[in-house]
Amino acid sequence: MESDEVLNKEKDFKSGFITVLGQPNVGKSTLINYLIGQKIAITTPKKQTTRNKLQCILTRDDAQLIFIDTPGVHRPKDKMSEYMVDTAYKALKKVELIYFMVDAQKGITELERKINNQLSGLETPKIIVLNKIDLVSKNKLKNLIESCQRLGDYDEIIPVSAEKGQNTEALIEKSIEFLPSGPKYYPEDMVTDQIEQFIITELIREKIMYLTREEVPHSVALEVVQMGKRENQDLIDVNVNIYVERDSQKGIIIGKGGKRLKEIGRRAREDIEALLGSQIYLDLWVKVRKNWRDKEDALKMLGYRG
Known part of the structure; x- marks a missing residue:
């Protein structure tokens, strides 16, 4: 009887990899740090803070979510910045879910449309995460959500404030719905795969x-x-x-x-x-x-x- 309970628990457990993509300074690292409850990804007001792909892990009783923080997508000026953009787009492969983060203050820019084009052909579930909603009016947010709906085939549009933690629990719960039943890839006390x-x-x-x-x-x-x-x-x-x-x-x-x-x-x-x-x-x-x-x-x- 006890072994049946363990088996059912394992079947109910969900896990998967989630790529977080967006242009510089949309708050990708801030969001991930808040979700895992620890500062792993560095954050600054300057553009192109993140250079490498970084995996951060949130383990709950019912699920393990592995967030992939990526460099901000921008127009490359040298080999280093080419590497950063390439790293960001490569992180879209072999994941269970994609967050496309958009700065609610700036709205949909030309760069967002370019990123959207890269995402449009992918079958992977995609959520538009509208960040910094604490800094915009309700009316502006409503208009932005309508603009996002016209962008393409996204599974969800979820407004959050990564800085304040606003609506982040709803984002987690919705994300788990998209994850398949799977193993615990990392030990419970591990928050990053980086040395x-x-x-x-x-x-x-x-x-x-x-x-x-x-x-x-x-x-x-x-x-x-x-x-x-x-x-x-x-x-x-x-x-x-x-x-x-x-x-x-x-x-x-x-x-x-x-x-x-x-x-x-x-x-x-x-x-x-x-x-x-x-x-x-x-x-x-x-x-x-x-x-x-x-x-x-x-x-x-x-x-x-x-």
Whole structure:
């Protein structure tokens, strides 16, 4: 009798992969962080914050949802941005559900229409997620929903506020309806498939994006050179290289008397210690690797090519 109950429970359990797609700054990472209840994907007000595909996992008693955070779809200017757009569209394959996120403040732009064209031929269930509804009037939202209905064959249109968590539970419940019965792909306590080193570099890059301006944040790549626990101490040493494309950018990141680099380290250390559950000694070095965004060998070395 007990084994029958276990079998029925397994049959009722649903699981699947959900790609979250949209142009830069629509709130993809903010939404995913809210849904899983933990900060894994970095968020900044700057465009093109997310560079890699990132899987984040929400496990409930009845389902496991694996969200795939993707780089914002934009018009590529170099090999790096070509890689980012390619990564976003490749994430549409072999998934159970697609979220097409739209910024309710901006509405349907030319870029949304291009993304819509990429989605139109797919048989995968699709939900338009209208984000930032806390920032628009009810009348504007009503008109936007009507515009979305004219876009194409979408299974649902769900308005949310990722920042406030508004209507996110409804989004989860509706998403589970589209998922098939399936296994628990990841352990219950796992919230991402990425290794700690990747998340560490992302957290540092987030601080750089907040503390620098114009082209500097997008010219930055990071590499964990060494990471290990000190003997007989509750302390982890983390050595990280920060790569930029020009000497002037190196000077901007270091700042006068090293002030900006210290502030980047201070802010990043807080998040990394929360991630690792331990004190860390963070050692940051800034190095120049000229025009790395347009060089295949550099992109491979920094993990942006297979």
